[in-house]
Amino acid sequence: MSEAPVQGERSVRTLAWLGDAEFEREVRLRLVRRGDFPTDRLHAMKARVVCAEAQAELLAAIEPALDEAEAGVVRRARNLSHKAGSRGVRSTRDYRSSTALEALVAHWCVCTAGRPRFDALVVPWLEARIELALATKPPRRG
Numbered sequence: 001m002s003e004a005p006v007q008g009e010r011s012v013r014t015l016a017w018l019g020d021a022e023f024e025r026e027v028r029l030r031l032v033r034r035g036d037f038p039t040d041r042l043h044a045m046k047a048r049v050v051c052a053e054a055q056a057e058l059l060a061a062i063e064p065a066l067d068e069a070e071a072g073v074v075r076r077a078r079n080l081s082h083k084a085g086s087r088g089v090r091s092t093r094d095y096r097s098s099t100a101l102e103a104l105v106a107h108w109c110v111c112t113a114g115r116p117r118f119d120a121l122v123v124p125w126l127e128a129r130i131e132l133a134l135a136t137k138p139p140r141r142g
Contacts, residue, residue, distance in 0.1 A: 010111060012077040012103045019102030022109055024050050026122075030130050045133035053090070054129060056097035059104075062121040070104060070117070077103035 027049045031042055048054065059074070066074065077100035105122070108114025 010107070012073065012080060015073065015103035015106035015110075016077055016080075016099045017102075017106075018109065019104065019106035023055070023102060023105050026126065027130070030126060031133075034130070034134060045130070045136075048133045048136070049126065049129045052094045052098035055101045056091075056094040058122065058125050058129075059097045059101040061125060065121055066104075069112075070107065073104050073107045074100040 024046070027046050028042075031037075031045055037045070063071070063074065078096045080096070080099060105118065108118045
């Protein structure tokens, strides 16, 4: 089932697709700026920040600060029908919230001059979560 965008709106599926890549790109850039790490550790740290549960937590934290248009994007994305959940996601609610966050990130990227909103609402959380990921010791091998 394809949803046609309303004049001036993008499909939330398209927004979530782009937002997924943009959010992960931001996390990767911020991790690399912290230093050189083995790629398996970079992947593990990235996964702690980009997982559906963490994204749902972030959305819950910023949702009260969203304006009407941003809240509309979140609402539309949360209400998408999903054929199947993502691997490893424990909760349908978290999966829907992470999709909504991803759509919001892309909304800021393509539909508005939203980088200041991203910087104000998302970056402080990202930095704190990355600090936590850096402080977590990788599992020992062998």
